[in-house]
Each structure stands twice: as C-alpha cells, then as structure tokens.
Amino acid sequence: MSEVREKAASAKQAAAVMNRLTTNEKNKALLMMADHLILQQDSIIAANHIDIDRGRANGTSESLLDRLTLTQNRIADIAEGLRQVAELPDPVGRTLESFERPNGLRVEKVSVPLGVIGMIYEARPNVTVDAAGLCLKTGNAVVLRGGSAALESNRRIVEVMREALAATSLPPDALQLVEDPSRASVDEMLKLNGLLDVVIPRGGASLIRNVVENATVPVIETGAGICHTYVDESAQPAMAADIAFNAKVQRPSVCNSMETLLVHEAWAERHLRELAERFLSANVELRGCERTLSLIPEAKSATEADYATEYNDYIMNIRVVANADEALAHIRTFGTMHSECIVTDNTENADAFLQQVDAAAVYHNASTRFTDGFEFGYGAEIGISTQKLHARGPMGLPALTSAKFRVYGNGQIRG
Amino acid sequence: MSEVREKAASAKQAAAVMNRLTTNEKNKALLMMADHLILQQDSIIAANHIDIDRGRANGTSESLLDRLTLTQNRIADIAEGLRQVAELPDPVGRTLESFERPNGLRVEKVSVPLGVIGMIYEARPNVTVDAAGLCLKTGNAVVLRGGSAALESNRRIVEVMREALAATSLPPDALQLVEDPSRASVDEMLKLNGLLDVVIPRGGASLIRNVVENATVPVIETGAGICHTYVDESAQPAMAADIAFNAKVQRPSVCNSMETLLVHEAWAERHLRELAERFLSANVELRGCERTLSLIPEAKSATEADYATEYNDYIMNIRVVANADEALAHIRTFGTMHSECIVTDNTENADAFLQQVDAAAVYHNASTRFTDGFEFGYGAEIGISTQKLHARGPMGLPALTSAKFRVYGNGQIRG
Numbered sequence: 001m002s003e004v005r006e007k008a009a010s011a012k013q014a015a016a017v018m019n020r021l022t023t024n025e026k027n028k029a030l031l032m033m034a035d036h037l038i039l040q041q042d043s044i045i046a047a048n049h050i051d052i053d054r055g056r057a058n059g060t061s062e063s064l065l066d067r068l069t070l071t072q073n074r075i076a077d078i079a080e081g082l083r084q085v086a087e088l089p090d091p092v093g094r095t096l097e098s099f100e101r102p103n104g105l106r107v108e109k110v111s112v113p114l115g116v117i118g119m120i121y122e123a124r125p126n127v128t129v130d131a132a133g134l135c136l137k138t139g140n141a142v143v144l145r146g147g148s149a150a151l152e153s154n155r156r157i158v159e160v161m162r163e164a165l166a167a168t169s170l171p172p173d174a175l176q177l178v179e180d181p182s183r184a185s186v187d188e189m190l191k192l193n194g195l196l197d198v199v200i201p202r203g204g205a206s207l208i209r210n211v212v213e214n215a216t217v218p219v220i221e222t223g224a225g226i227c228h229t230y231v232d233e234s235a236q237p238a239m240a241a242d243i244a245f246n247a248k249v250q251r252p253s254v255c256n257s258m259e260t261l262l263v264h265e266a267w268a269e270r271h272l273r274e275l276a277e278r279f280l281s282a283n284v285e286l287r288g289c290e291r292t293l294s295l296i297p298e299a300k301s302a303t304e305a306d307y308a309t310e311y312n313d314y315i316m317n318i319r320v321v322a323n324a325d326e327a328l329a330h331i332r333t334f335g336t337m338h339s340e341c342i343v344t345d346n347t348e349n350a351d352a353f354l355q356q357v358d359a360a361a362v363y364h365n366a367s368t369r370f371t372d373g374f375e376f377g378y379g380a381e382i383g384i385s386t387q388k389l390h391a392r393g394p395m396g397l398p399a400l401t402s403a404k405f406r407v408y409g410n411g412q413i414r415g
Numbered sequence: 416m417s418e419v420r421e422k423a424a425s426a427k428q429a430a431a432v433m434n435r436l437t438t439n440e441k442n443k444a445l446l447m448m449a450d451h452l453i454l455q456q457d458s459i460i461a462a463n464h465i466d467i468d469r470g471r472a473n474g475t476s477e478s479l480l481d482r483l484t485l486t487q488n489r490i491a492d493i494a495e496g497l498r499q500v501a502e503l504p505d506p507v508g509r510t511l512e513s514f515e516r517p518n519g520l521r522v523e524k525v526s527v528p529l530g531v532i533g534m535i536y537e538a539r540p541n542v543t544v545d546a547a548g549l550c551l552k553t554g555n556a557v558v559l560r561g562g563s564a565a566l567e568s569n570r571r572i573v574e575v576m577r578e579a580l581a582a583t584s585l586p587p588d589a590l591q592l593v594e595d596p597s598r599a600s601v602d603e604m605l606k607l608n609g610l611l612d613v614v615i616p617r618g619g620a621s622l623i624r625n626v627v628e629n630a631t632v633p634v635i636e637t638g639a640g641i642c643h644t645y646v647d648e649s650a651q652p653a654m655a656a657d658i659a660f661n662a663k664v665q666r667p668s669v670c671n672s673m674e675t676l677l678v679h680e681a682w683a684e685r686h687l688r689e690l691a692e693r694f695l696s697a698n699v700e701l702r703g704c705e706r707t708l709s710l711i712p713e714a715k716s717a718t719e720a721d722y723a724t725e726y727n728d729y730i731m732n733i734r735v736v737a738n739a740d741e742a743l744a745h746i747r748t749f750g751t752m753h754s755e756c757i758v759t760d761n762t763e764n765a766d767a768f769l770q771q772v773d774a775a776a777v778y779h780n781a782s783t784r785f786t787d788g789f790e791f792g793y794g795a796e797i798g799i800s801t802q803k804l805h806a807r808g809p810m811g812l813p814a815l816t817s818a819k820f821r822v823y824g825n826g827q828i829r830g
Binding site for chain 1 (some may be wrong): 431434435514516520522524527529530608612613627628631633634635636651654657658660661665747769770771773774775776777778779780781782784785786790791792802803804805807808809817818819820821822823824825826827828829
C-alpha cells in the first residue's frame, strides 16, 4: 500500500474516534500541541535550517526563504494561534433543525465533523500547524501534504504535534503528514474517494487548478482572486482614492487585493490623473485602456490577457467605462467571483451592483481587502471559498463540518 | 461552438436575469408552465409515442417503457407538481447572518441562487419538468441533459415550458435542453467550469460514478444506497420484523431500501427463522452468512461482493453478528453513508449507533424508507445527497442556493 493510502486509511480509523470527542478534550489537545511546539522549538528550528540551507543551495529567492523561516518568535505566534482556536466555540454537535412529523417520527439534523480532510498546500510551515488545529478542533482527521521545500520542518512539526496528542484522548493518527515530495502523492490524494471526504487546496493558482481539474474527491476551492474596484460617477474623490489605493497597495500579494480599477468616465476626467499619480509614486505599474492612456501617458496599454491576470504584485489595470452597466459587464467577463467593490454616493447604483455582481463578497464604499475570516470576526480562517457549494467567502470553523439526520421512531414504517 | 457550450452560455446570460426576480414572478412562471403542459398535452403525448415506438423496436423492457410513458393523468400529476413547488417558500433572499464590525462595516450574508445548474439524468421525462421547476423556483438557470430514450418527449416538454416562460418575466433561455444524445455531450458538460456552477446527476450507479469521476465542475452526488437494518438483542420481534420487511419490500428499487439485514445472534436464534419466512413468502431471495445458512437453509451463501451490492431488487443479504460493534464495523465497511437503522429497546446501544454511524440519516426504530424530501416535510426533493459537502440527505429547495456577503461601508480601508 502506498504511503498516501496507508496514512489516509489510518486517518479514517482515527476519524471514528475524533467524531466522539467532547469540546473539552479537543481544546486540551490543541493547548497541549501549542505547549509541545514551544518545548520542542530547538529541534523544529534545527529541522527548519535543513530546509533553508537546501533552499538557498537551490537558488530559492530570499523572499521565499523568509516565508519558510521559523524563529522562536514565529513559533510562539504559531502556538498562540492554536490557543486562540481552542477558545473558539465548537461548531460540532449543534442542532441545525428539529421537527416532528405527523407520523410521530422525531427528526434532528445535527452538525458533525466532515471526517477526513486532505489539505494540500505550499511552502509555509505555519500552515501545517494552522490546518492541524482547525481540523482537529472541528473533530476531523487530517492528511497534510505540504510543499517539499518545507519537508524537514513539517516532518518535525507533525512529529511534535503527534507526540502531544499521544498525551491526550485524541488519536495521534488523526494527524498525518504525507512525506512523499513527488507530484504523484498529490495526484493519488485527489482520487482517494472513500478515504478522504474533502480536499482543500491552499496556494497559488496552478496548485488550485491542478486540484480542481483532477480531484474526484469533493473540493473546496479557495483563493484565486481577480478583484475589481468600480469608482462610480458620484464617488467622493478622497474616499474612492483611499479605497482603491488600499485595495491595491496595502498587500498586493493576497487574493483579496485589487487587480483592475474601473472608473466612470466623468469621474476619470476629473480625478483619475491625481489618483494615478498616487499609484505611480508607490511604484505601481499601470496598464490601461485607450481612454486611460490619454489621461495617463505613463501607463502601458492593457490587453485582454492583462484583465484576466491575477498579478498579486505592484501592477494593476485601469479601464474607463461609460456607466455602472459597463463595469458590471467587465466584472462578469473577468471576475473570479471573489471580492468586488463599488464606490458611489448613488444608492440605486450601489444596490444594483451589490445585487447583480456574482461574487463571494461585494462591497459598497469599503476596500476588498476586508474579505478575510479574522476581519469578519470568525476568529479563524480556513481559506476563502470561491466556489458556490458548501461554503462561500471567508470560511470559519463551521465550514469544516457536515450534518447528519438522527431520526427517532417507535416502529414507524412507510405505507 | 458546440451545442452544449452554446446552451450553457445562454443559460449563464439568463441566470443574471433570474437572479433579480421576485418570488411572485417565479411562482407565476411555474403556474404558467403547468398550464401550458396541460394545454399542450396532445403534442407531448404524440412526441412521447415516438420515444415509446423507438424503445419497443429496440427491445426496451416493458417496465422501462412504462416509466417512459406519458398519459393525460401523468401529465396532470406532473403539472400539479409544478404548482406545489410554486407554493413552497422562496429560499432566495434570506438573511443568513448579519453583523456589524468594530470599524463600522455592516456585513450581511444572504442566500442567492447557485447560478446555472447542470442536471444529468436518465429515462423518465417527468424529471425534466421536476428539475426545471425546482431550478427556476430557486432563481437558477438550468441545462438539462436527459436520457436519449426520452429525447422526443423531453424536446417537446422543454419547448412547451419555454413557450410558457416567454409569456412571463422569466427568460426562456434559463431553461435549456441538450439534445445531443451522445456520451460526448455529457463529458463536455462535466468540464464546463465558468459556465455551470454545479452538476447534479440523477440516475443509476454508473451514471453517478461517471459524473463523480470525470466532473471538474462541482458535483452534488446523489443516490447510491447500500442501507442496513441492524436488529439488536433487545429488539421487539414484531417491530423489528415490520421495519426490516418494510425497508426491503415496500419499494426495493429505490436508494433508501434495505440491502443487508444485520441480526444480533441472540435475536437470530429466537426470531430470524420466522422473519426469513416472511421474506421468502414475498419472493425475496436471501443470501446469508454461515450462521444464517444454519438457520435458513433456503438462503444462498453471501459473498463479500454481495455485501457491496445495491440490489435495488427482491434480493437481500442477512448476516448474524455478535453485537452492535460488529454491526457498526460491517456498516463502516459496506455502507454508502445513505441511511442506516438500529432496532433496539436498549437506549445506550441506540445512542451509540446514531452517534457512530457515518451516514446521511440514522434511524432508531423506524424504516430507512423515510429518507425522502417529502417524508421529511420539505415539500420537494432535488435528490438525496450522499456526500458531506453542501447538502446531506434529502435536499429541499435551500440545497439549490448559495450565499453572498454584502458589505456596507463609509470609506473603510484596512490598516
């Protein structure tokens, strides 16, 4: 049996135990994991050094190496994250529906763990702890498949967390790390129907595309975001400029940042030049439609491909539109149903935009950067779902649960 | 552009209109569709005759021909079904969450249509109307791909329903029928990410397997059911016999009927012979484990493959177990997470069973045949989900909705 299948099968066995735990047992386990990560930080940092040395030898960029690096402070933050998840309400065991039928059957729909979650992600070893904490808190077992660049770090971190679990009522087998760094191990995970109940990819566009295209196990798609800010004719100049600037520049590398600014032609005539200068002085590369170029000669010409690109970088498109309908049509064509914003003082246009835009989150007069589990007050974030089934937008702990009907009778049969 | 892609693209255009309709507009359209089906019943029956003649010429069995046949009475029932769906509450536009953040952002999570639903199903033309009604009621557009055996019937039915829509505020393009009867049209639908938001298969195991294995569009898996009834030591003999008999015999062809009876050894010694005779006199073929065979020599020997088969027929397995844990282990191995039942007077065993069995619906002292949208009082049934994401068990109208966050600000940016 392959490593992947064997570990998924062990996780499934463990899931049957996880399913029966109390909130208190799960929370104690998370705190124990946090304590052990601190206690064992030296060995974790030592393992992390092996990854970093290998990365440096392979020519990995300094920014990626930085994301890979674990320090005492970072491990303390990661452990603190587990403690915070322990404090969140348990989403398992809630009564979602409850009714009695005329024949006397009593039906209760209750929330239950999903079962076994497959998590496929890239370099950062903090995701290993984060995902483990969220999955165990929700009574699930988890099979982690992190990026090969962090393999030694992940291996040691999972070892430490499993040692912590061994001192609790949670089965250590609820936490599995796939160590095979080849693409084959990912491909195998994606087809493990019957062992995995769901696969959640966390990472760049190509990782997510591979999962969506090849998985037969149900997937929660996260992450890709081509987000727009539409500045309407009546938008207050300072507010529009602040929102657009924040959406692009505050953290360009994330999925809820803006890629394309759509501007009403009347607003553009009056204010676009000034806004563009603010972007240019922040070293944002501008690509624009023809009307944009006539106002901002510093911009390059934007292609259809540009409008369809998630830059995640200091690059953005600007397109001047005749009205809100043109903006809506652009978003329908190029949006990824993540986060979209209208800045306007016209309530009718705002309502139409919020109604008609098909996206996880639609904003009136606020930055798209707020699409985030913590910003929404969920206390944790599994990811941001960009699909419409099961969960949409920022996912808190309930997104890692399913439901089950319990039906109580006294001999009812169907006539 | 292929027929499938073209129709899905038209449906997507129409979905943008569907999204904005009032409950009243949608209900009126369903009633108009019902009226037109009655008005045009002669032309529908004429089209249906073509399908039936072709089926008979091809050697289709009489029972399948019967399922395919439309009569005035059946069309009246189908139209009545649309009227009943019109009367159900609209699941779109409900506020699911609503909160204000410390920074003043007001967040509302509201239910919205899924968008465009692809429905892939087999022979019966009533599914064409049923699926259309459920999808339009929930503000979705739908692309129907029925079985080729019912092509002429489906074509005329969809024509009639689109004519009805043309007299309402609903876009006729919200209702599409794929007429290409080849397997290629199904394969193409399964990959239409960006045009279809979900695919729902309704039909036999091989149809569902094909969809689950090949779709890149998200799927709601329905239907396969290897359901068990476990008769515990303390089960009341008459109640246990009635529940088991009902679960198998009342309608063996459906997914919530029983395939395997698990019996505690002590109960088996006292009562299994009598129960088996009841099954035998109803012409149910019995296949059993060794201990069953020693009590019921009429039974054949059951293989592992038998335990893994959804017979949907007058055939069943019987296995004697030492205790509830053995029953649970059998269900873990062979169950399809659909519906499972324990008959017992022992509350502790009942609670453990309902807690530990991983299935959409778990019953204490009632027949598994109750897993059904109508029996649960939902007034409609899209199908019975056997997956854990999005919807589980009998799906009413809310299963055809998604959600969206509307966020209202006054210039908030992220710090």
